[in-house]
Amino acid sequence: MSKALNSSAPTDSEVVFGILNNSENILKRVYVAYFPMVLQLIINNNGTADDAKDVYQEAIIVLYNKVKSGNFELSSKLKTFLYSVCRKLWLKRLSQMSRYGGDVKDFQDHLPVEDEADLHSERDIQFTKMEGALKQLGEPCKTIIEDFYIHDLSMQEICERFGYTNADNAKTQKYKCLQRLKKLFFQQEQRDQ
Amino acid sequence: MSDLQLTELIERYLAGDLSNEEKERFEALRKENAAVDSRITEHAHFTGLIKQYGERVELEKRLNAIHQEIDVDTLVQELTVHPTLIVRLWRNHHSKISVAASIAVFAILSTLYFTGRFNKTTASNYTALSRKIESVRRTAENAQRTNQALLNSLKPGHRVTNPGTTGGSGFALTQSGYIVTAFHVVNNADSLYVQNALGESYHAKLIYTEPTRDIAIIKIDDKEFTGLDKLPYNFKRTKLDVGEEVITLGFPRDDPYYAKGYISSATGLEGDTAAYQVSLPVYAGISGGPLLDTKGNVIGIISGKQTRTESAAFAVKSSYIFKAAQNVSTDSTQNVIALKPNKAAKSALAGLSRTQQIKKLESYVFMVKVYN
Numbered sequence: 001m002s003k004a005l006n007s008s009a010p011t012d013s014e015v016v017f018g019i020l021n022n023s024e025n026i027l028k029r030v031y032v033a034y035f036p037m038v039l040q041l042i043i044n045n046n047g048t049a050d051d052a053k054d055v056y057q058e059a060i061i062v063l064y065n066k067v068k069s070g071n072f073e074l075s076s077k078l079k080t081f082l083y084s085v086c087r088k089l090w091l092k093r094l095s096q097m098s099r100y101g102g103d104v105k106d107f108q109d110h111l112p113v114e115d116e117a118d119l120h121s122e123r124d125i126q127f128t129k130m131e132g133a134l135k136q137l138g139e140p141c142k143t144i145i146e147d148f149y150i151h152d153l154s155m156q157e158i159c160e161r162f163g164y165t166n167a168d169n170a171k172t173q174k175y176k177c178l179q180r181l182k183k184l185f186f187q188q189e190q191r192d193q
Numbered sequence: 194m195s196d197l198q199l200t201e202l203i204e205r206y207l208a209g210d211l212s213n214e215e216k217e218r219f220e221a222l223r224k225e226n227a228a229v230d231s232r233i234t235e236h237a238h239f240t241g242l243i244k245q246y247g248e249r250v251e252l253e254k255r256l257n258a259i260h261q262e263i264d265v266d267t268l269v270q271e272l273t274v275h276p277t278l279i280v281r282l283w284r285n286h287h288s289k290i291s292v293a294a295s296i297a298v299f300a301i302l303s304t305l306y307f308t309g310r311f312n313k314t315t316a317s318n319y320t321a322l323s324r325k326i327e328s329v330r331r332t333a334e335n336a337q338r339t340n341q342a343l344l345n346s347l348k349p350g351h352r353v354t355n356p357g358t359t360g361g362s363g364f365a366l367t368q369s370g371y372i373v374t375a376f377h378v379v380n381n382a383d384s385l386y387v388q389n390a391l392g393e394s395y396h397a398k399l400i401y402t403e404p405t406r407d408i409a410i411i412k413i414d415d416k417e418f419t420g421l422d423k424l425p426y427n428f429k430r431t432k433l434d435v436g437e438e439v440i441t442l443g444f445p446r447d448d449p450y451y452a453k454g455y456i457s458s459a460t461g462l463e464g465d466t467a468a469y470q471v472s473l474p475v476y477a478g479i480s481g482g483p484l485l486d487t488k489g490n491v492i493g494i495i496s497g498k499q500t501r502t503e504s505a506a507f508a509v510k511s512s513y514i515f516k517a518a519q520n521v522s523t524d525s526t527q528n529v530i531a532l533k534p535n536k537a538a539k540s541a542l543a544g545l546s547r548t549q550q551i552k553k554l555e556s557y558v559f560m561v562k563v564y565n
Contacts, residue, residue, distance in 0.1 A: 024255070031259045039265070040272040049265045057256045064252060105274070123245075130246040149240050150247025175197045182239060 009033035012078040019067040031060060034079060037108060038086045045104045047090065055093070059085040062120045076111055084110040088117040133184035141177035148174060199229070203236050358565050362443035362482035362495070363387060363411065365557040366518060368421045370395075370413035371530050373514055374481030374561050375496050376402050379409045387413060387559035390449050394562070400528055401521045406467055406513045407496045409481075410521055411561070412528065425541035425553045426483070428532055429490035430512050435459055439471060441495055442551060443482030444560035450479065451551050454504070461507045462499065468507045469493055475506040481561060484508040489542025489550060 010018065010029045018026025035056055042052035059082050066072040087110050094104075134142050140162055147153040147161070155167050155174070164170040205211050206219055223230050283290065361378030365371070372387060379385060385397040395415035402409045433439070433456050440453050454473030461468025471484065475498050484493035493508035518530040542550045 027255065028259045028262075031256065032263060035260075035263055036268050036272060039268050040274075043269055043272060044274045049269050053260055053265075057253065057260070060256060061249065061252060126242060127246050127249055130242060134246075145243065146247065149243040171201060172197065175200055178200070181243075185239075 009079075015078055016067050016072060019064055027060075027064075030078075031056075034082050037079070037083060040107050041083070041086060041104070042090055044107070045090065046094065051090075051093070055086050055089050056082075058089055058120060058124075062116050065120075065123075066116065080109055080111060081113070083108040084113045085116055085120075088113050089120075092117065092121070129185055129188045132188055133181055136184050137177065137181050141173075141180065144170075144174050144177050145181060199232065200236070203233050204240075206233070207237055207240075359563045360444065360478055361480040361561045361563070362478065363559045363561045364442075364481075364483040364491070365421055365424060365559070366410065366514070366530055366532060368423060370397075370418055370420065371400070371518075371521075371528070372397065372411050372413065372559055372561070373494060373517070374409050374411060375494060375509075376404050376407045376409040377496075378481045378561050379411060379563060380404075381565050382563040383565045385411055385564075386562040387411070388444075388562060389559055390555040392447075393417075397561075401517060401524070403513070403517055403520070406509055406517070408494065408509060408513055408517045410517055410530070421557065423541070424557060426485060426489045426491050426557070427540040428511055428514060429486065429492050430515055432459065432510065432512075433469070433486060433492050438487050439473070439484050439492065440487065440547075440550075441473060441475075441479065441482050441484050442554050442558045443479035443495065444558070445476035445478035447560070449551075449555050449558060450476070452479075453547075454506075457505070462497075465507075467513060468496065468509050470499075471495075471506045471508050472504050473506045474504045478560075483554075483558060484511075485542075485554075489540035489545075 010026055010033070015026055015030045017023075018030070035052075038056040038059070039049065039052040042055060043049065047055075062085050063072070063078075063082060087104065087106070091104060134145070137145070144158060144162065147158055148155070153161075155170055158164075158174070159167055159170045162170065162173075164173070202211075202219060206216065211219060223233060359378070361374055363372040363374030363378070366373050379399055379402070382399065385399060386394045387397050388394045395413045395418045397411045397413045397415070400410045400412050435456050435458060437456050438453065439456060440451065442449055442451050444450065452473045452475065454471055456469050457472040458470035460466050461470055469484070469492075471493075473495075475495065479495050480497065482495045483491050484495055486492050491514070492511045494511075494514065495506060495508050497507050499505040499507070515532055518532040522529050522531070542553060545553070
């Protein structure tokens with residue numbers, strides 16, 4: 001099995017450069033190459049294929065962010081890194097679901113990856129809050145915020161899309177939306193605490 | 194400056210849209226006003242988070258798209274570690290299996306308990322060789338013997354025709370009519386008769402028992418009994434070595450039965466030091482018979498055999514006969530059994546051929562008939 005995987009897998013440095021250059025092809029190849037390994041880990045340790053997908057995508061995101069942030073060093077094999085992150089994340093989920101039987105059945109070598117996993121879950125919490133806040137924000141605020149802050153549209157473009165008569169109105173509207181979003185976001189934070 | 198304006202300024206500042214002049218003024222403001230400075234940091238962080246969130250959503254979309262192309266089901270099939278049949282059976286049915294196993298264990302234990310397997314006695318392994326005389330045979334013989342009784346009543350030493358409930362063998366200790374036999378032969382006896390090879394029966398009474406050693410001593414008390422000739426055999430006190438040839442004579446049936454064998458162990462069942470193990474073909478009814486060496490010395494009393502093994506008999510060692518005889522003499526003034534190991538004198542049997550030995554022995558070995 002592993003032989004077949006390796007033949008189609010991009011080399012580790014290919015992956016790093018591919019992610020840095022936003023190469024869709026490399027992302028796809030690395031994703032396809034290592035998914036079976038993680039699927040094997042999860043389904044043989046009380047998980048489903050969907051669990052495997054979630055965990056694996058999280059691990060890919062961890063890798064992606066690490067490479068993008070520029071502090072990814074190829075100290076170990078990429079494969080081992082991904083496996084270790086997935087393993088760590090899955091252990092965490094198992095204990096949350098109290099399905100954890102004490103130990104996981106391993107299929108690969110693995111490393112301790114506490115930092116990556118912790119950092120990732122911390123950011124995940126922030127993103128979940130942001131998602132919730134945006135949902136509550138409602139239209140047209142949500143689209144204005146997304147267009148301006150995510151898709152980097154100019155105020156001029158936004159004016160046109162929403163039919164505002166002048167840019168000032170649009171700016172005021174965007175300002176109010178942002179204030180409300182902050183309020184919603186931090187409200188959630190308080191509620192969680 | 195309104196909050197709206199400040200926010201706009203911050204955004205433009207962060208985006209690098211300010212003119213040099215504006216930028217200088219703003220940076221000066223930032224330096225002297227800590228509130229403005231923290232507003233900038235906070236704004237940068239929050240908008241950064243929005244941006245990152247957007248990127249994350251985007252990335253997840255891309256990953257989902259890639260995931261769509263993977264044939265997950267086939268992979269699941271391939272990669273599931275299939276445990277062996279036994280493991281699967283165990284996983285699916287372990288509670289049932291456990292219950293069944295405990296019931297089975299319980300059943301076995303209770304069966305063993307009720308069949309007496311846990312009683313530590315060696316009874317199952319050991320058969321006392323006293324003879325149970327079957328009622329069928331008795332009735333058949335009774336008919337035949339009634340006729341004989343008429344004939345034999347004329348002869349001295351009248352014959353008792355009833356063969357008794359159980360029977361065994363015994364042999365003379367003294368000329369005066371003391372006979373040693375196995376305890377289990379005479380146990381629970383209401384009345385005792387001894388019968389010699391000629392078919393002459395005499396009434397006997399129980400003198401002494403030693404259940405632990407399976408020894409009993411009885412005495413002929415019959416008017417017809419006139420005593421025996423000098424005993425042809427000696428009693429040997431010392432132990433015999435393993436491998437020495439031995440013979441026995443007893444009454445598994447109405448005629449004397451002879452068997453030859455050898456000492457196969459210096460201890461009896463489960464290491465019983467009071468007994469020998471003897472390799473001899475034995476039958477029920479031979480219990481209490483003498484075990485002699487080839488020179489005509491009594492070395493033991495046949496007491497039983499091992500159930501599961503052919504021709505593995507046990508014999509109580511002759512030293513216990515001496516002890517029993519001594520006990521009888523000290524217990525009562527009436528009964529005196531002087532049993533001396535006669536080392537010097539050769540027994541009368543020594544040097545005779547086997548057939549002659551047996552002929553001589555016959556008169557001193559008795560069938561013990563027990564009525565109860």
